[in-house]
Amino acid sequence: MKILTTVKEVREYVKEARMQGKTVGLVPTMGYLHEGHGSLVKKSVEECDVTVVSIFVNPTQFAPNEDFDAYPRDLEHDVKLLTECGADVVFHPEASEMYFPDATTTIVPDVLSKNLCGKSRPIHFGGVCTVVGKLFNIVTPDKAFFGQKDAQQLAIIKRMVRDLNFGVEIVGCPIIREEDGLAKSSRNTYLNPDERQAALCLSQSVKLGKEMAQAGEKNTKVILDAMIAHIEKEPLAKIDYVQSVDAITMQDVEEITGETLFAMAVYIGKTRLIDNFIV
Numbered sequence: 513m514k515i516l517t518t519v520k521e522v523r524e525y526v527k528e529a530r531m532q533g534k535t536v537g538l539v540p541t542m543g544y545l546h547e548g549h550g551s552l553v554k555k556s557v558e559e560c561d562v563t564v565v566s567i568f569v570n571p572t573q574f575a576p577n578e579d580f581d582a583y584p585r586d587l588e589h590d591v592k593l594l595t596e597c598g599a600d601v602v603f604h605p606e607a608s609e610m611y612f613p614d615a616t617t618t619i620v621p622d623v624l625s626k627n628l629c630g631k632s633r634p635i636h637f638g639g640v641c642t643v644v645g646k647l648f649n650i651v652t653p654d655k656a657f658f659g660q661k662d663a664q665q666l667a668i669i670k671r672m673v674r675d676l677n678f679g680v681e682i683v684g685c686p687i688i689r690e691e692d693g694l695a696k697s698s699r700n701t702y703l704n705p706d707e708r709q710a711a712l713c714l715s716q717s718v719k720l721g722k723e724m725a726q727a728g729e730k731n732t733k734v735i736l737d738a739m740i741a742h743i744e745k746e747p748l749a750k751i752d753y754v755q756s757v758d759a760i761t762m763q764d765v766e767e768i769t770g771e772t773l774f775a776m777a778v779y780i781g782k783t784r785l786i787d788n789f790i791v
Contacts, residue, residue, distance in 0.1 A: 513591070513594060513595050513599055513600060513601065513602065514600065514601045514602070515591065515601075515602045515604060516601055516602070516603050516604070517603075517604055517605055517606070517609065518605065518609055519605070519609060519650050522564070522601070522603050522650055522651060523650065525564075525601060526562075526564070526651060526652060529561070529562045534560075534561035534562050535559075535560045535561045535562070535654045535655075536560060536561070536562045536563075536564060536651065536652065536653045536654055536655075537556030537557070537559060537560030537562065537563045537564070537653055537654065537655045537656070537657060538556070538563075538564050538565075538566070538647060538648070538651045538653035538655070538656040538657070538680075539552045539553050539556055539563065539564070539565045539566070539599075539656070539657045540566045540568075540643075540644055540647050540656065540658070541565060541566060541567055541568075542567070542568065542569045542570065542583065542698070543567040543568075543569060543584075543585055543586070543587065543590050543698075544583070544584040544585060544586055544589075544590065544698040544701070545567075545589070545590045545593050545594070545698075546593075546688075546696045546697075546698065547688050547696055548659055548661065548687070548688035548695075548696040548697075549593070549659075550593055550596075550597045550688075551659075551685055551686075551688050552657040552658070552659060552685050553565060553594060553597040553598070553599050553657075554597050554598065555657055555683065555685055556599075556655065556657050557597065557598040557599070559655060559683070560653075560654060560655055562600045562601070563598065563599045563600050563601070564599075564600065564601045564602075564603055564651050564653065565594055565599045565601070565602050565603070566602075566603040566604075566605075566647055566651075567587065567590055567602055567603070567604045568603075568604065568605055568607075568610060568643070569583050569585065570610075570639055570640070570643040571607055571611075571639075572611070572618075572635075572638070572639035572642060572643060573635070573636050573637075573638075573639025573640050573643065574636075574639070575633065575634075575635055575636070578633075579699075583698070584698055584701055587604065590602070603647075603650075603651070610643065610646060618638055618641075618642045619638065619641040619642045619645045619672065619676075620638045620641070621637050621638065621641050621668045621671070621672060623761070623762070623763075624637075624664070624667055624668045624671055624761065624762045625637035625638070625664075625668060625762075626762075627664075627755070627757060627762050627763065627764070628664045628753060628755060628757065628762060628775055628777070629664055629777060629786070630664070631753065632752055632753075632777070637664075637665070637668055640665055640668070640669075641668065641669070641672050644656075644669060644672070645672065645676070645678070648673075648678050648680055652679075652680075653680050654680065654681065655680065655681045655682075655683050656669075656680050656681070656682055656683065657683045657685055658682065658683070658684055658685070659684075659685055659686075659687065659688075660684050660685060660686055660687050660788070660790075661687045661688075661695050661696075661697070661786065661787070661788070662786070663759070663773050663775055663788045663790070664762060664775065666682070666684050667759065667760060667762055668762075669682055670682050687787075687788075689715065692712060692715075693712060693715035693716065693718075693719065694708075694711055694712055694714070694715050695714070695715060695785070695786075695787045697785060697786075699783055699784070699785060700785075702781075702782070702783040703780060703781070703783055704781070706748065707748055707780045707781045707783065710746050710747075710748040710749060710780050710781075711780045711783075711785055713742060713743045713745070713746040713749050713778070714743070714776060714778055714785055714786075714787040715787060716742060717738075717739040717740075717742045717743050717754075717776070717787075718739075718774070718776075718787050718788070718789050720738055720739060720742055721735045721736075721738065721739045721774050721789065722774075722789045722791065724738060725768060725772075725774075725791040726791070729768075730767050730768045730769075731766070731767060732756035732765060732766055732767060732768060732772065732774075733766065735756070735774065736754055736755070736756055736774070739754055739774070739776070740754050743776075743778060748780055748781055749778050749779070749780055750778065750779040751776070751777075751778050751779075752776075752777035752778060752779060752784065753775075753776060753777055754774075754775075754776040754778075755774075755775055755776075756768075756772055756773070756774050756775075757772070757773050757775065758770065758771070758772065758773070759771040759772060759773040759790050768791060771790060771791075772790065772791050773788055773789075773790050774788060774789050774790075774791070775787075775788040776788065
């Protein structure tokens with residue numbers, strides 16, 4: 513597996529792969545990889561001839577009060593996992609390689625970014641779209657793979673690709689969970705043992721809400737109230753949001769009539785975790 517650090521190196525590698533008639537898959541990540549990322553890489557390896565994984569903690573999607581400096585990093589661990597999963601290339605650039613110091617052009621999503629995580633993280637999705645757009649232009653993948661855990665991000669990336677005519681197919685992949693149900697996340701490492709146990713209230717409320725919907729409950733408020741009540745039983749949990757939205761438009765819905773996303777962000781101690789399900 514190759515580790516490349518410059519845009520030029522990646523473009524040369526992809527050009528050579530294209531000359532050999534190979535298809536290219538991209539898995540964008542911020543590193544500190546776990547089995548959830550691994551599932552995306554394996555899906556790319558299964559569907560594409562060449563898999564490029566970017567490892568870049570993107571500064572433009574973090575607000576000043578967020579955890580950019582503290583975000584966990586472990587390139588050696590990441591390379592080992594990616595080798596085991598069959599990735600071909602790691603693109604691990606410095607911020608100076610990805611952003612010109614006098615850059616003024618960004619991609620700013622509109623309506624889809626105003627709800628859910630966008631309410632409390634207003635600059636986040638602009639940073640995500642800009643860096644992902646840059647990665648699409650650098651790697652020019654046939655397919656790019658994203659996890660369903662970041663459901664709003666996935667919807668926004670799909671819309672960006674449609675609106676800006678990127679020639680890439682976006683593949684959404686299922687949430688990967690720990691044995692006890694907690695959605696895998698790089699931020700889980702922030703949790704102490706008591707917080708780790710408390711964090712199960714997220715996946716438990718997901719299970720509760722999903723069961724209610726599958727049993728025929730169509731009123732989203734009834735489902736949300738039950739989910740919120742369960743989370744609020746946990747003293748270490750502080751809800752940012754628990755909402756139901758149309759899975760494509762990210763707009764609030766009061767009744768399940770089509771594909772509906774139930775999404776949440778909850779602080780466990782100082783750590784903000786997300787989870788969701790779609791019915």
